[in-house]
Amino acid sequence: MKNNIDYSLYLVTDREVIGNRNIISCVEEALIGGVTIVQIREKNTSTKNFYNIAIKIKEVTDKYKVPLIINDRLDIALAINADGLHVGQSDMPTEVVRQLLGPDKILGVSAATMEEALKAQRDGADYIGVGAVFPTSNKNDARIVSLDLLRNIKKEVKIPVVAIGGINQRNIVKAMETGVDGVAVISAILSKENIADAARNLKKKWQPYHL
Amino acid sequence: MKNNIDYSLYLVTDREVIGNRNIISCVEEALIGGVTIVQIREKNTSTKNFYNIAIKIKEVTDKYKVPLIINDRLDIALAINADGLHVGQSDMPTEVVRQLLGPDKILGVSAATMEEALKAQRDGADYIGVGAVFPTSNKNDARIVSLDLLRNIKKEVKIPVVAIGGINQRNIVKAMETGVDGVAVISAILSKENIADAARNLKKKWQPYHL
Ligand code: NI
Numbered sequence: 001m002k003n004n005i006d007y008s009l010y011l012v013t014d015r016e017v018i019g020n021r022n023i024i025s026c027v028e029e030a031l032i033g034g035v036t037i038v039q040i041r042e043k044n045t046s047t048k049n050f051y052n053i054a055i056k057i058k059e060v061t062d063k064y065k066v067p068l069i070i071n072d073r074l075d076i077a078l079a080i081n082a083d084g085l086h087v088g089q090s091d092m093p094t095e096v097v098r099q100l101l102g103p104d105k106i107l108g109v110s111a112a113t114m115e116e117a118l119k120a121q122r123d124g125a126d127y128i129g130v131g132a133v134f135p136t137s138n139k140n141d142a143r144i145v146s147l148d149l150l151r152n153i154k155k156e157v158k159i160p161v162v163a164i165g166g167i168n169q170r171n172i173v174k175a176m177e178t179g180v181d182g183v184a185v186i187s188a189i190l191s192k193e194n195i196a197d198a199a200r201n202l203k204k205k206w207q208p209y210h211l
Numbered sequence: 212m213k214n215n216i217d218y219s220l221y222l223v224t225d226r227e228v229i230g231n232r233n234i235i236s237c238v239e240e241a242l243i244g245g246v247t248i249v250q251i252r253e254k255n256t257s258t259k260n261f262y263n264i265a266i267k268i269k270e271v272t273d274k275y276k277v278p279l280i281i282n283d284r285l286d287i288a289l290a291i292n293a294d295g296l297h298v299g300q301s302d303m304p305t306e307v308v309r310q311l312l313g314p315d316k317i318l319g320v321s322a323a324t325m326e327e328a329l330k331a332q333r334d335g336a337d338y339i340g341v342g343a344v345f346p347t348s349n350k351n352d353a354r355i356v357s358l359d360l361l362r363n364i365k366k367e368v369k370i371p372v373v374a375i376g377g378i379n380q381r382n383i384v385k386a387m388e389t390g391v392d393g394v395a396v397i398s399a400i401l402s403k404e405n406i407a408d409a410a411r412n413l414k415k416k417w418q419p420y421h422l
Pocket of ligand 1: 219
């Protein structure tokens with residue numbers, strides 16, 4: 001599973017943007033629309049609730065044979081046997097997480113500078129998420145990464161690079177032109193009325209750039 | 212380590228009650244005063260910060276040869292090789308946690324009813340924390356457990372029972388008279404100016420009840 005991961009259309013969840021819809025159904029619609037990997041991000045909820053949501057989403061991602069990544073919480077990743085974990089700069093240190101997660105799980109690390117990107121690679125990351133490439137309201141603490149820096153990071157690191165932050169239908173081409181392996185999207189899919197179509201349309205824009 | 216744990220004076224941390232003092236020093240003072248086991252409870256902080264605090268407290272509890280328990284977060288417990296984990300009713304299910312934690316680590320479970328207490332025992336808990344036995348401002352969602360129910364739970368379950376919730380110098384004897392194996396304390400130690408003395412004075416009150 002771990003090799004040849006398709007990072008091209010990377011969905012990150014956020015229950016705050018889906019209104020009163022069910023997150024499990026929303027993720028399934030996004031899978032129908034063609035997202036290639038899913039990350040569950042839950043902040044400010046109980047461990048029990050996170051665990052229950054993650055177990056249900058895992059059933060759906062397994063059905064569509066798409067890898068499921070857990071944001072921040074190694075305990076949840078282990079408990080539901082997720083395909084991987086994604087950590088940010090305010091989460092557990094990458095090398096500690098890699099040791100607990102084992103060599104076979106996907107480990108992603110957020111980076112906003114060249115230094116963070118190279119350190120993540122050194123410390124055992126399988127891919128890095130670089131952003132925010134465009135201004136975003138999803139993550140209050142997001143630092144902005146220029147498209148030039150994104151391009152340079154992609155040139156320097158050997159592991160896959162996923163661009164994240166404010167990516168939508170209008171700017172996705174700019175992000176992809178930097179040569180990244182994928183783009184991570186939240187609102188541009190999950191806030192839409194027709195989630196499957198939103199994913200499909202992003203995927204269409206992305207096709208010409210896919211090697 | 213796991214057998215013959217001394218639960219008698221069980222310190223639960225809360226950085227909100229220590230003012231501008233350092234949590235590591237406060238825990239060390241409590242250990243000097245005689246607390247027999249320490250649980251780190253952190254809510255609303257980053258994983259990285261929780262991890263950093265826990266690593267430093269582990270050095271101190273190791274120095275005093277006192278077990279260190281992590282509240283809720285199995286990831287932190289595994290990462291710092293804590294002596295155990297304590298889960299509440301809104302955390303990960305007990306049997307899931309036991310499997311990930313392994314048989315050798317201490318697993319504590321919060322219970323506020325006889326049913327929860329018996330289920331915790333069945334699901335693999337090593338001890339239960341029962342409360343809140345007195346009204347408390349530390350945990351907003353705390354349900355009240357009468358001293359009669361506490362006494363009955365202690366009679367019914369075979370694993371150690373620790374009373375928690377609003378226990379202080381004035382009411383500690385009432386809690387101990389129920390036959391519990393220990394009392395858990397937050398503010399009655401950590402909010403005091405002289406933390407070591409506060410722990411010592413609680414321990415003195417507790418001596419006549421110690422088997
Ligand atoms: Ni003893």
